[in-house]
């Protein structure tokens with residue numbers, strides 16, 4: 001058992017972190033304030049090879065593994081969780097899913113432009129009345145000649161206002177429940193009505209989030225992803241990979257909380273000594289460190305299993321482990337940021353302190369890709385399975 005990262009993984013992590021420190025950290029507060037990422041960022045990340053990390057090189061990706069995807073998002077998240085979130089939705093939720101489930105024609109049509117950053121990707125599952133109950137979606141796709149007509153609303157969709165390609169889940173046979181769901185690859189600008197409304201958020205600002213409305217929106221039948229009425233397999237396998245990669249995004253925020261806290265605990269003096277000398281402050285630092293190290297090990301293990309597992313799927317070990325990795329990382333990140341806020345005292349309340357932004361960003365780590373409660377339900381279901 002080797003706990004060391006390979007040279008290739010280390011180089012990737014260092015390169016991403018260096019880029020983030022040099023090019024994004026100086027504008028991180030501005031991104032939050034204006035709720036906007038810099039122009040040209042996707043092309044820039046595409047040139048660096050971070051838009052299609054797990055997509056093979058023949059389709060324009062970097063041909064790396066899920067651990068590389070985790071490391072990339074983790075390092076981005078230390079500086080700008082919002083950029084990391086959007087990159088996650090693009091490279092994992094959209095590109096990785098499209099590669100794993102797409103036909104050869106679909107891969108060739110979409111992946112090169114997505115991996116280069118020419119197009120931004122998204123995945124639209126959640127609806128106003130179907131969040132945790134994902135198979136309860138109400139969006140309909142009705143066959144009409146060679147096309148399907150999409151009708152319905154998706155909400156909270158990361159990158160939704162800017163996406164040039166989206167994976168959209170809809171019911172093709174509503175009476176069949178989960179067995180009547182189909183995934184489609186959809187672009188804006190086709191025949192029919194499509195609107196993307198920008199949603200204002202408290203955190204992860206800069207990462208665009210949208211409500212999408214489709215009204216008799218025509219999607220060519222060859223844009224079915226993973227087979228007619230097979231959408232639940234695409235969805236469940238995709239959620240496993242989303243949880244693994246999302247662990248990196250979440251963990252990066254916890255690490256940042258510890259970094260900021262260590263710095264502040266050394267600098268800030270009260271009662272004639274640095275606050276880091278007080279054992280009650282040390283207790284928080286230690287708790288953060290132990291949580292982060294534990295979550296990181298579970299992330300490595302989940303990423304390794306994701307690499308060898310057969311697309312996740314019901315009953316697979318990866319269901320349990322991916323949910324466990326994200327469950328732990330989410331809880332550790334929230335607790336670490338709360339500790340960081342406490343360590344920064346009243347200054348944490350001031351908008352120009354980065355720990356303030358982290359507090360608004362971090363809670364999403366316990367909500368997206370299945371909430372803390374849903375992650376626990378998945379783990380319990382798998383533990384109790386015969």
Ligand SMILES: Cc1cc2nc3c(=O)[nH]c(=O)nc-3n(C[C@H](O)[C@H](O)[C@H](O)COP(=O)(O)OP(=O)(O)OC[C@H]3O[C@@H](n4cnc5c(N)ncnc54)[C@H](O)[C@@H]3O)c2cc1C
Nearest residue numbers: 123124125126131132156157158367368369370371373374
């Ligand atoms: C910023 C942001 C970005 C997002 N990006 C995307 C995206 O790109 N694509 C996408 O499809 N979705 C996206 N989402 C949606 C996200 O996945 C959902 O918000 C999440 O799955 C929870 O659904 P919900 O918000 O409808 O909450 P609900 O499902 O309504 O849950 C409300 C509460 O009830 C609890 N609960 C629900 N069911 C149970 C149960 N059976 N037992 C116990 N407790 C339960 C939940 O844990 C939660 O605490 C995003 C959300 C946000 C906020």
